[in-house]
Amino acid sequence: MGEYAIKLPDVGEGVAEAELVEWQVAVGDVVREDDVLAAVMTDKATVEIPSPVEGKVAWLGAEVGDTVAVGTVIVRLEVEGEGNVAAAATPRPAEADADEAEDEAADEAASPAAAGEKRAPAARETTADDDDD
Numbered sequence: 001m002g003e004y005a006i007k008l009p010d011v012g013e014g015v016a017e018a019e020l021v022e023w024q025v026a027v028g029d030v031v032r033e034d035d036v037l038a039a040v041m042t043d044k045a046t047v048e049i050p051s052p053v054e055g056k057v058a059w060l061g062a063e064v065g066d067t068v069a070v071g072t073v074i075v076r077l078e079v080e081g082e083g084n085v086a087a088a089a090t091p092r093p094a095e096a097d098a099d100e101a102e103d104e105a106a107d108e109a110a111s112p113a114a115a116g117e118k119r120a121p122a123a124r125e126t127t128a129d130d131d132d133d
Helices: 093-110 128-132
Strands: 002-007 017-023 036-041 046-050 055-060 067-069 073-079
Touching: 036 073
Parallel strands: none
Antiparallel strands: 002 073, 017 036, 017 067, 036 046, 055 073
């Protein structure tokens, strides 16, 4: 048994995200190729997302009303064969969020400004005129 991740496809020109308006499936449902999984709405249209493969719904990646970015995994199916996801290579969304937060924290810690490091002000040059005051 393998796992097949289905991502929100590019649903139109210039559309970077869509609102999930309806699930047609639930965890545990068996779906066939071309069965409608969900409906998403952009500012231009409502689009149905079909299943590209046959399998059993293992996970749903969003709630109705959530805004989802194009390319985000929205459904995971258990399928016969290998699927398209390496079991240990792809973290589940909760794990992915934690990993992302760790990466951002590491990036910030490496930044001189985040570490509290400041450049010393340039030394002020003095001239003979400064001593006359």
